Amino acid sequence: MNFKIIQLSDNICEKTRTQKFLFKQIKKEYGYGYVPEYHKDIMNLNEYYINPRKNNLFLAKNPENDEIIATIAVRGYDKKFKEFEGLYNKEDTASIWRLYVDEKYRRLGLATKLFKLVESFSYLNSYKEIYLHTHKNLNGGLNFWKKMGFETTVDTNNDLQTVHMIKKLPKFKLNNVQSGYNLAIESLTLF
Secondary structure (H helix, E strand, C coil): CCCEEEECCCCHHHHHHHHHHHHHHHHHHHCCCCCCCCCHHHHCHHHHHHCCCCCEEEEEEECCCCEEEEEEEEEECCCCCHHHCCCCCCCCEEEEEEEEECHHHCCCCHHHHHHHHHHHHHHHCCCCEEEEEEECCCCCHHHHHHHCCCEEEEECCCCCCEEEEEEECCCCCHHHHHHHHHHHHHHCECC
């Protein structure tokens, strides 16, 4: 099956469809809907992902029907976790957000391809590392990120089962990263 990947644009219809997809996935994974303190970025896509040069939100679509089937977002680290005060910053640390794959399209390598695209994007935007947090109760989440090379920095053991992770970006040759990123973006085809 082929998938196409695009960068989220300022098109109102595309943004609305993206918001609907994200909230549908959040409801499935976490069992709740919109929570203002957790979902400001989804309600303000331009501010978080479209306007800032070093941020992005990628959509994977089924080319047969243009259905959004997966997302991943990247932005400069902007959280205020006390544990990481002074350790991460917006200029050097990218953070991953909103990796969701519709359950009908899982186990096809789509999440890996999306992450590799974000990894290249982060390198090209001079980030030195990528931060994320996940939850141990998400089916396969923690194992996936470990497989992608992330290391646990803090396991909170809290009610949400939050695990904070980091990955130092490898030292690529720029032309290899650039050509991989360009191929994904220009052809808009993952596989």
